[in-house]
Amino acid sequence: MFDTVTSFQHRQSAHCETGVVSNLLTHQGLPMDEPMAFGLSASLTFAYMPMLKMGGMPVIAYRMFPGSVIRGVEKRLKMKWVRRQFTDPKEGERALDAELDAGRPVGLQTCIYWLPYFPEDMRFHFNSHNLVVYGRDGDDYLISDPVFEQTTRCDRASLTKARFAKGDMEAKGLMYYPAQTPAHIDYATALPSAIRWNSITMQAPVPIAGIKGIRFLGRQIVKLSQGPEREKYLPLYLGHIVRMQEEIGTGGAGFRFLYASFLQEAAQHLDKPMLRSVAKELTDAGDEWRRFALLATKMCRGRAEMNPALLEKTLNDIADRELAVWKQLRTI
Amino acid sequence: MKTEEVPQETAKTYGGVKKLLYAVDDKGEYTGVNSAGWEVETYVTMAAVDEIVRLRNEALERARAGKTSPLEFHMFDRRMELATLAATSGFWTWRVKRHFKPEVFAKLDEKILSRYAECMGITVDQLRSLPDV
Numbered sequence: 001m002f003d004t005v006t007s008f009q010h011r012q013s014a015h016c017e018t019g020v021v022s023n024l025l026t027h028q029g030l031p032m033d034e035p036m037a038f039g040l041s042a043s044l045t046f047a048y049m050p051m052l053k054m055g056g057m058p059v060i061a062y063r064m065f066p067g068s069v070i071r072g073v074e075k076r077l078k079m080k081w082v083r084r085q086f087t088d089p090k091e092g093e094r095a096l097d098a099e100l101d102a103g104r105p106v107g108l109q110t111c112i113y114w115l116p117y118f119p120e121d122m123r124f125h126f127n128s129h130n131l132v133v134y135g136r137d138g139d140d141y142l143i144s145d146p147v148f149e150q151t152t153r154c155d156r157a158s159l160t161k162a163r164f165a166k167g168d169m170e171a172k173g174l175m176y177y178p179a180q181t182p183a184h185i186d187y188a189t190a191l192p193s194a195i196r197w198n199s200i201t202m203q204a205p206v207p208i209a210g211i212k213g214i215r216f217l218g219r220q221i222v223k224l225s226q227g228p229e230r231e232k233y234l235p236l237y238l239g240h241i242v243r244m245q246e247e248i249g250t251g252g253a254g255f256r257f258l259y260a261s262f263l264q265e266a267a268q269h270l271d272k273p274m275l276r277s278v279a280k281e282l283t284d285a286g287d288e289w290r291r292f293a294l295l296a297t298k299m300c301r302g303r304a305e306m307n308p309a310l311l312e313k314t315l316n317d318i319a320d321r322e323l324a325v326w327k328q329l330r331t332i
Numbered sequence: 333m334k335t336e337e338v339p340q341e342t343a344k345t346y347g348g349v350k351k352l353l354y355a356v357d358d359k360g361e362y363t364g365v366n367s368a369g370w371e372v373e374t375y376v377t378m379a380a381v382d383e384i385v386r387l388r389n390e391a392l393e394r395a396r397a398g399k400t401s402p403l404e405f406h407m408f409d410r411r412m413e414l415a416t417l418a419a420t421s422g423f424w425t426w427r428v429k430r431h432f433k434p435e436v437f438a439k440l441d442e443k444i445l446s447r448y449a450e451c452m453g454i455t456v457d458q459l460r461s462l463p464d465v
Contacts, residue, residue, distance in 0.1 A: 035362070053415050118347075122347075129351065167420045236379070239376040243377060244374070253333070257353065286333065
């Protein structure tokens with residue numbers, strides 16, 4: 001017998017935050033799938049951030065900062081989330097227990113390293129992993145982690161450690177849930193404004209972000225290949241880029257497929273076939289990202305000759321494709 | 333990516349778990365498909381794991397030889413590097429580096445040691461010692 005358990009429908013997703021947001025909203029009576037949460041929050045991006053490090057390497061993001069899906073959906077749907085952070089872990093535990101006792105599943109931000117149910121090789125210090133807690137059984141929490149196929153469990157001590165791990169992007173015990181959800185989504189207004197906004201951010205006049213950022217990364221690879229540490233550092237660096245693209249935050253192909261899936265849905269809601277063809281073009285860009293990953297990894301492994309110019313060219317191709325996509329979307 | 337192109341190259345890094353990816357079916361519609369793993373991703377994940385294991389083993393050897401403190405070994409053993417340890421412990425990088433010196437580490441008081449131990453999830457006794465193997 002469980003101490004407390006809420007009726008929560010677990011649905012697997014490609015990415016954690018979009019999964020948690022769409023599952024929590026669906027639970028609250030506003031049906032939403034993962035691509036819609038991603039697209040509505042205008043979270044697709046590219047950003048090269050040398051000032052932020054992960055495992056000693058610059059952060060390369062294919063989506064907006066952690067928390068942006070929660071915030072983005074809040075803005076487009078004109079709804080509110082309750083967000084609570086805590087300085088005292090004990091207080092964080094009590095607040096979580098109280099919500100569960102009240103029958104409310106909640107979202108948490110956690111550090112992957114401390115979650116024992118993660119496969120060993122995926123446990124790195126990454127502070128922005130989102131999951132849902134939907135019940136408690138003695139000293140075990142019942143977890144709906146959206147990147148897993150099934151629900152799972154986590155003991156109290158580990159979960160608290162994961163919530164209160166310190167460092168970059170630390171969660172400070174962040175716990176959240178929708179305060180009030182609208183009865184339905186006003187697609188006709190929400191979708192075009194979300195798509196336009198994403199189009200603006202992708203074409204931002206900033207050298208390290210959006211389309212320009214993709215080209216910047218290509219130049220960076222070429223630059224590093226001429227540096228003194230190329231033998232040792234370049235393979236690690238390329239491996240890191242691919243890891244950020246495929247594994248960290250997942251989504252596959254740096255979230256391009258997820259957004260293309262959203263565009264297909266938007267095409268239906270808005271009755272705009274043009275969005276379907278743009279979705280196809282973005283899918284092609286996603287495929288190109290996957291070819292880049294394959295190529296870069298071959299070079300790391302010595303199965304292909306290290307060819308920085310070719311990598312740069314591939315990235316420029318991707319940038320050209322994405323530019324064409326966002327130019328069309330700008331006019332929606 | 334078409335649904336039939338979704339890689340099913342069982343990844344040991346997934347520990348038996350399958351991921352969800354979005355792919356296009358034969359009617360051109362996006363749909364969710366489970367993936368058992370992609371060799372490209374497995375390789376880069378393992379490269380990152382191997383690199384930190386290499387650093388760990390290297391630090392262990394140096395710590396045994398008295399060239400660094402056990403702190404550096406435990407840092408890598410907990411899959412951290414300097415920046416992560418500094419951020420999680422709240423010490424400046426230069427202080428952490430200083431604590432890598434065996435003679436400095438030996439004189440650290442309980443309070444500082446427990447701060448490190450706490451953020452690594454180990455005891456102070458463990459932090460002071462090195463594993464046998």
